Amino acid sequence: MDEKLTQFRKLIKEQSWSILQEKLLSLDNPSIVFLIEHSREFDSAVLFRFLPREKAKDVFQELSPIKQGEIISDLANNAKKVADLMNDMDPDDRTAFFEELPGQVAQRFMQMLSPENRSIAIQLLGYPEDSIGRLMTPKYVAVKSFFTVEETLQHVRKFGRDAETLDVIYVVDYEWKLIDDILIRDVLISGSDVRIENLIGEKCLSLSAYDDQEKAIRIFKDYNRTALPVIDTGGTLLGIVTIDDIFDVAEEEETEDFHKFGAVEDAKINPLHASVSFLYKKRIVWLMALVFVNIFSGAAISRFEHLIESVVALVFFLPLLIDSAGNAGSQSATLIIRALAVGDVQRRDWVRLLGKEFVVALVLGVSMAAGVSLVASWRSPDIVPVVALTMVLAVVVGSMVGMLLPFVFTRFKLDPATASAPLITSIADISGVLIYFSIAKWYLGL
Incomplete structure (x- = not known):
């Protein structure tokens, strides 16, 4: 990977833009994230600008808060591109990004969001810090218990494109209260006329939006889940939390404990960027x-x-x-x-x-x-x-x-x-x- 860093640094220095774009787009997202994270600020901005919109969204969400800030600073004079980036981000990743920003800056970016995304962002940011509410995403697929398997699959085809995960389908009543969650596998292997209520189990595992994130880490570990529904105090389904977000939180917790154990006061120190x-x-x-x-x-x-x-x-x-x-x-x-x-x-x-x-x-x-x-x-x-x-x-x-x-x-x-x-x-x-x-x-x- 160090060879790639040197190669792209040389292409930027020589301004070989067509070759740079071709080589950059041939890489997978993790490789691009690594390149941007380990490049100098100017080089990172150049690399990011060559990414198409969809790839830019996916890559941006995986960058560290410091590198995200550098990218946004570079795009400061391109309000449309910043707005597109903010609106394209997944709600939970956008919430995590806003949390790292000074209040006034976060408010400015909030105004760039579409009315729907702004409403979601305000809701997620309203939950306590380190709560499940800050991690959840409203991008899931839910069906009613009286749906047949055929109706459920049609519903998934219609609304599943933007869902965070399709491994699990959530079952709700008329008031949107959570009844159960079922694996898509169970739906696929059932007859088309079978009703969802016949696939429901006895107990549904869920999280409260106000639960601490460390509780979610333990539950995901103990029950080997890829996603969990998030409900309010009345049992209404608010969103879901997925395993990738839990991995990120677990890594942050381990890093924080490691720094504290070594008597380093701030667990979010990046020695490469810190003064x-x-x-x-x-x-x-x-x-x-x-x-x-x-x-x-x-x-x-x-x-x-x-x-x-x-x-x-x-x-x-x-x-x-x-x-x-x-x-x-x-x-x-x-x-x-x-x-x-x-x-x-x-x-x-x-x-x-x-x-x-x-x-x-x-x-x-x-x-x-x-x-x-x-x-x-x-x-x-x-x-x-x-x-x-x-x-x-x-x-x-x-x-x-x-x-x-x-x-x-x-x-x-x-x-x-x-x-x-x-x-x-x-x-x-x-x-x-x-x-x-x-x-x-x-x-x-x-």
């Missing part, structure tokens, strides 16, 4: 806070200056021991945060997990103590018991901290991913120093 000052501001707060936390490590070490002077070999094993505790804690926290995020573990499960984690940490600590004892027996045989015992206790303490912090954050209604690796490591450092030198002082009698 140095922006990246600095987003990282300095946590790092400065942890500087002061680590002062306690220094204070702990200073309490044992006499011990260190007497047995200098203790210093050699200090980084190894406290790093092992921090690594064990980070491992434990990663497992718990993921389990909490996907719903495998609930807050009430912490007591059961505490005992299990203690046993696992103890076995890990003993295994690592055996390894560090071999090193210590070669370098400083006289402190082998100190190093071995410290390794066991430090790994156990680090693992306990890593497991418990996410539950503590959840208890106070904070994101468990905020129990980040640097914080766990800092706590493990302090406890590791105290454990190590306290055991050494006791064992050596100094």
